[in-house]
Amino acid sequence: MTMQLRHGAFSYLPDLTDDEIALQVRYALDHGWPVSIEHTDDPHPRNIYWEMWGLPLFDLIEPDGVMAEIAACRGAFPRHYVRVLAYDARLGRQTTALSFLVQRPAHEPGFELARTEGAGRAQAYQVKTYAAAAPPGERYAD
Template sequence: MKITQGTFSFLPPLTDEEIVAQIGYALDQGWACSVEYTDDPHPRNTYWEMWGLPMFDLHDAAGVMMEVNECRKTYPRHYIKVNAFDSVRGFETMRLSFMVNRPEEEHGFRLERQDDRNRVQRYALRTYATDRPAGERY
């Protein structure tokens, strides 16, 4: 099962050249790039670990790509994404976010039924990755 999060998530994985092109586009728009990683890709896990600091003063795609490659070397079996943040007053939001690395094997999710009061059935998504402790998931 392929985790689909962020822009381009339904497309085949981007090549490094395509990643550089997307980073270049973001920088041309004046957006600041950052790199994040996680081993818990649950859709509600919005707080991924940040690789370094956001690169507000960087204007070269090669510099962002260098950080992506360093993160890939350190965490080869994690999900890694690039974010592009628009700091213009009134927007101040993430404009672009896309995956640049995935584990070789993606475990997917299971649907768990939960019994609630008055025989109400509720459902929750659980990722198989969290069956193991952080750092040992992939």
């Protein structure tokens, strides 16, 4: 069994269908949460700032506009991770209320856990993504 990147809500479930994605987007919109779409080819767990696809989508009441933007992002970046984020601004700041993947590359090379020993035999660990060994734009080649 191949391990997949686990990122955001629903990450241990099978990939969501477009109908299931639309239902989650509707849930976010029903709660008044603006939605944005982001993509990356460097899914390192500490890489929380992905590239935004367009501007956040405010004042929508139907998921159709979001689904069209997801399709456009997928078409432009077929080998990137694509995620949807919904923001709750009730506390006066932008708080992520919901985040989930809507696309992943067909092949995910995974991560390396590197261990080093320091002074006093202290162990330090570093997570490196195998994908980042290739330059941007050449990662996740078919």
